[in-house]
Amino acid sequence: MxxxxxxxxxxxxxxxxxxxxxxxxLAVPFTRKQEAHKPEVLHRFAILICARNESAVIADLLQSIQHQSYDQRLITTFVMADNCTDNTAEIARQNGAVVYTRFNKEKVGKGYALEQLLKNIEEDYPQTFDGFFVFDADNVLDCHFVEAMNRTFTDGYEVVTSYRNSKNYGENWISAGYALWFIRESRYLNNSRMLMGTSCAISGTGFLFSRKVIESTNGWVFHLLTEDIEFSVYHILQGRTIGFCADAVLYDEQPATFRQSWRQRLRWARGFLQVFRKYGFGLVKGMGKGSFSCYDMSMTVMPxxxxxxxxxxxxxxxxxxxxxxxxxxxxxxxxxxxxxxxxxxxxxxxxxxxxxxxxxxxxxxxxxxxxxxxxxxxxxxxxxxxxxxxxxxxxxSRKVQWKPIQHHRADRRVLEAAAAGTKRIQNQ
Structure with a gap:
């Protein structure tokens, strides 16, 4: 005993x-106020979407991009149709996107698709864009998303992430479990980090990085099972502070079956271990130098x-x-x-x-x-x-791999909320 x-x-x-x-x-958003933005500067953005057999949902995302309040002349949308066997590419073209195709059964996953997409853009549109957004095909954007992200980008943050909401919260207890965790992560982790002046972390989708960031790594080089966390940890170790935009709301679809959820979260859990194995020494070294962000990321990758x-x-x-x-x-x-x-x-x-x-x-x-x-x-x-x-x-487990998850159209109420624009999230 x-x-x-x-x-x-x-x-x-x-x-x-x-x-x-x-x-x-949990208390930070109620005790601190967000600092005023600097005078806004309009930037030219490329939107990056990697899609594998996403014909059921990609039109919703592309239409929400077309309905952005930001100057459409400064936005170009690119879709990488990655190992598709359906008409994702055709639908993307019909909705105004520049489409590339990729067929590679060995290098599978979003990281490899992003790497190829950025190479294609640099070849065809050299030095054209100031920043690059990354979305998943199942996302839907609030109509002020790009406008809000640009304000934070103008403030000097070279990497910016957004408020991750859900488009299928009410489907069942599994989708709601994901959604509530991501809402909590947005509001009471990234938002609090931003208000405290420490670095935030990328969470899957809905983030923005500058040309300088991608040039510093000579393209997208993040291919672990959780490439978003790897991306975050790498740049924090390089001394960058990742920003958070509370006013940029993205609606993401969550798995609704336990089998899909198990498979996805097993990949995440394994990916966290991969990140810690690759960057753990750097994080510990950063903690030794007094970096709270390194400590925070260590707690993230070792849950x-x-x-x-x-x-x-x-x-x-x-x-x-x-x-x-x-x-x-x-x-x-x-x-x-x-x-x-x-x-x-x-x-x-x-x-x-x-x-x-x-x-x-x-x-x-x-x-x-x-x-x-x-x-x-x-x-x-x-x-x-x-x-x-x-x-x-x-x-x-040693045989954890990325596998696609089937997505569905968003609930009508979510599409209406995105089109109307959500209320600004106030930090008291």
Missing amino acids: NIILTINVIVAVVFACCYAYQLFF AFLLTVALIVSYLVVGLSALGGGVGSEITFFQGLYYILQMLAGLYGVLFVVGLFTTITEWENIHTTPAKKVLYTITFPIFMLTYIPISLVALF
Whole structure:
């Protein structure tokens, strides 16, 4: 029993030391104000979309780009139809995009498609664009998205990320679990980082980088399973501060089946480990020099669920050892199981509070019925706890690869919200 209590204390202290700052971040948007923007300068932008068999959704994205309040003469949209077997390329051309095609069964994934797309643009449009947006084909943009991002870009941020909302929040508990986490990440991680003057992190899609950034790496060179986190960590280690634009809202589609979700999050978990293996020494070195951003990114790529996995394994080892230790030792084994359940209940409580706080404060930005908002706040911790077995499998799996996820058209309410323009997110 003393061993179990010792494990509890050690893990509790480690959790508190590692992640207490994220609780502090919850208060930052209510105590700090965003600094005024510099006088706006209009920039010429290229929009990059890598699409694989996305004929069902790409028109919605392209139309939302055409409806941007930003000067359309300063926007050029490029689509890389990547290993497509449908009419994605044709639909993209019909909706005003410059389309390239790519067929490569060995170098599979968004990173390789982006690399080729940027090469093609540089060959055909040399030195034309000041910045490059990256979107996924299933995205839909608020009509003021580019305008808002340009203001933050003008402020001097060479990399800028956006507020990631969801276009299928109300589909089921899985899609809502993703969506609530990304909304929380936007509002209470990246937004707080921005207000505190530390670096934000790219999250999958809806980000912007300057020509100088891509020239510094001589093209897109990020090909780990989580190329967005790799991109973020690399540039933070180069001394760049990634900005966040709270007013630029993007609607992203989330997986709605557990099989797809497991496969995607397994790739993410494995990708986090790849990033830490490649950049871990640099992050530790940066922490030694006093870089909070390096510490923050270390906590991002080594998520808390790995500590949870270690704790569960410790309980089981202690319990099984006691089980073979003589008469009456079965009690210790069952006590170990009890502590596992107790730990999971505690995690559920913490995650529920985080989800509830996010749901209440971002209520108007969540596009589903009030009943589903409440229901999926309750199921949010369950979704997050499924990361525990995923993290465990990721530790030992060696055959994790990128695989496409089927997407669907956005809910009508989301399309209407994007076209109308969302209300500005106020930092009190």
